[in-house]
Amino acid sequence: MKTLRVMMLVHTTLVPPDDLTSAKDPRMEKYRTEYDVKQALLKLGHEVQVVGMYDDLAPIRKTIEEWKPHIAFNLIEDFAGNSAFDYYLVSFLEMMHLPYTGCNPRGLLLARDKALSKKLLSYHHINVPDFMVFPMGRVRKRTRALRYPMIVKSLMEEGSVGISQASYVENEEQLRDRIALIHERIHGDAIAEQYIDGRELYVTILGNTQLQVLPIRELSFAKTAEGLPRMATYKVKWDENYRERWGINYQFAKDLPDALGERVAKVCKRVYRTLEMSGYGRVDLRLTADGKIYVLEANPNPGIARDEDSTLSAIKAGMSYEEFIERILRLGFRAHEGAET
Ligand SMILES: Nc1ncnc2c1ncn2[C@@H]1O[C@H](COP(=O)(O)OP(=O)(O)O)[C@@H](O)[C@H]1O
Ligand SMILES: [Mg+2]
Numbered sequence: 559m560k561t562l563r564v565m566m567l568v569h570t571t572l573v574p575p576d577d578l579t580s581a582k583d584p585r586m587e588k589y590r591t592e593y594d595v596k597q598a599l600l601k602l603g604h605e606v607q608v609v610g611m612y613d614d615l616a617p618i619r620k621t622i623e624e625w626k627p628h629i630a631f632n633l634i635e636d637f638a639g640n641s642a643f644d645y646y647l648v649s650f651l652e653m654m655h656l657p658y659t660g661c662n663p664r665g666l667l668l669a670r671d672k673a674l675s676k677k678l679l680s681y682h683h684i685n686v687p688d689f690m691v692f693p694m695g696r697v698r699k700r701t702r703a704l705r706y707p708m709i710v711k712s713l714m715e716e717g718s719v720g721i722s723q724a725s726y727v728e729n730e731e732q733l734r735d736r737i738a739l740i741h742e743r744i745h746g747d748a749i750a751e752q753y754i755d756g757r758e759l760y761v762t763i764l765g766n767t768q769l770q771v772l773p774i775r776e777l778s779f780a781k782t783a784e785g786l787p788r789m790a791t792y793k794v795k796w797d798e799n800y801r802e803r804w805g806i807n808y809q810f811a812k813d814l815p816d817a818l819g820e821r822v823a824k825v826c827k828r829v830y831r832t833l834e835m836s837g838y839g840r841v842d843l844r845l846t847a848d849g850k851i852y853v854l855e856a857n858p859n860p861g862i863a864r865d866e867d868s869t870l871s872a873i874k875a876g877m878s879y880e881e882f883i884e885r886i887l888r889l890g891f892r893a894h895e896g897a898e899t
Contacts (some may be wrong), residue, residue, distance in 0.1 A: 560603045562887070565656075566632045567596050567618070567647075568592045568643035570610035590635060593865040598883040599631065606723060615639035615650055622654055629890050631657040632859065635716075642670060642714050644733070657894035659886050667837035668855045672713050673750050675803030675833055684825060685852045687751040688835050690796070692737045694747050704752055709789065710736035712748040720744050720794045726753060726787040754854075756789065756846040759811055761826040762860065762868040764885060766836045766893045771823040772871035774811040781805030811875065822851060837889050840868050 568574075572591040574596055586593060592608070599606045607625055609617050611634055616622040621627065630651055637643035645666035651658045661669075667839040669675050676686040678814040688705075692698050707728045712720045720740055727733045733750060740748035781804060793800045801807065814822075822896060826841040832854050840860035844852045858870045864879055 563617065563625060564599050564604045564606050564629055564631050564887070565618070565625070566592070566596060566606055566608045566631045567611055568608060569634065569636070570612040572633075573608050573610040574584070590863060590865075591733055594838050594863045594879070595633065595883060596633060598880045599887075602880050602884055604887075611647070615647070618650065619654070622656060627654075629887060630656055631887070631890075632658045632660045635859075641716060645670075656892050660837040661839065662834070662893065665833055665839075668715075668833045669835060669839075669858050670713065670714060672821045672855060675856060678832055679829060680851055682828065684828060684832070685850060689749055689751040692741075692748040692750065692798070694741045694745070704750060706733075706754040707787070708733065708750045709753045710740060710742045710748055710750045710786075712740050713749045714756040715744055716797045720789055721789065721791045722793070723787065723789075723791060725791070726789065739899040745877070753787065753839060754844040754846065754852045755788070756850075756852070757811070757844050758788070758854075759840045759845055760867050760871075761822060761840065761843065762838065762871040763826060763835075764838050764872070764889065767826050767887055768784040769830060769889065770875075771826060772868070774814065774822060775871055776809055776811040776817060776869040778807045778809055779805070780807065785846050788897050798803050810870075817851065818845075825853065826853050829853055833858075836893050838862070838868065838886055870889040 568702055570591050572589060578585060578593060580590060591769055596606055596608065607621060609621050611617065628698045632648065633649055635641055635644060637647050645663040648658060649663040652663065657781060668678060671691060673691045679686050680852070690704055696748070707726055710725050710733065718742065722854065725736060727736055737748045742760045758777040760777070762771045762772040764772065777790055782788050794806055822843070822845070829841050830839055835856065835858050842854045842857065844854060846852070860866065862869055869879060869882060873879065877885065
């Protein structure tokens with residue numbers, strides 16, 4: 559690929575400082591993704607301009623006019639602190655006719671909403687947990703016969719924000735309490751889902767129309783006693799010491815028979831297409847003891863720092879980190895041209 563001018567879009571607090579040059583720098587914890595992607599782009603020979611964003615689109619327009627980037631590398635996850643605004647930002651890039659990496663606005667919108675996405679998937683006969691939404695500021699009696707145990711989550715948040723052991727509820731009182739907590743703390747709607755017991759698998763997909771499913775990752779709870787809830791709570795996701803203490807591990811899925819792996823891959827491709835995702839994405843699912851697949855959610859633009867599940871899957875598939883980043887760039891162009899990958 560020829561040398562490109564790449565406008566890297568990041569949150570304003572995550573512009574990697576110029577003197578950040580070592581992966582061992584303690585500041586790296588905060589800037590990991592931005593640093594890794596920027597270094598990969600430079601190593602690939604591209605020119606990079608990082609644009610920090612908060613609640614103003616003007617810097618994007620200015621950079622487009624003055625620097626004429628070929629493509630935007632989109633690492634933005636919210637606009638003005640609201641994670642549901644990410645698709646407006648991508649819509650702006652679309653309207654500026656600038657190619658960008660990752661998911662298109664419709665895919666972002668459809669996948670973000672944990673209720674809307676499940677409605678679409680179940681229409682296409684893809685198994686999802688039964689669920690019910692509890693909107694903020696409205697009293698809602700339970701109208702659907704959801705069975706306990708359930709898990710209560712934020713309808714729109716990501717990264718396991720608002721998910722702890724207490725999100726697993728076994729009776730009406732616990733359900734009410736947890737819904738109230740989501741409303742108060744997250745200031746948004748809550749969703750209660752039937753809790754699905756089983757292995758937790760993460761499946762990364764690359765592509766726009768032609769899709770490549772990468773080797774499957776798993777969150778393994780080897781030491782959690784049978785019958786206890788196994789969930790990627792906020793602590794599990796973000797606290798390495800906690801994982802170590804409880805024997806919880808992110809690893810490649812072991813002992814997954816080929817036929818089952820293929821079935822999982824097929825379902826995940828259907829999820830990706832149904833939710834109109836593009837670029838790269840990760841489908842999170844549960845596999846029950848009797849071999850049933852339940853899709854938990856689909857994540858457009860999942861984490862792509864060097865140590866993230868999607869990256870490790872790409873490397874296992876034979877790519878170097880730089881090749882993975884280059885693939886993502888190329889897919890951004892192809893989506894814009896409407897061509898095959
Ligand atoms: N219906 C469910 N059954 C069992 N576990 C669930 C269910 N929903 C969520 N979880 C657990 O909680 C984690 C986070 O839920 P998820 O819907 O993926 O939210 P987020 O967008 O914050 O990642 C999942 O990875 C899984 O471990
Ligand atoms: Mg998730």
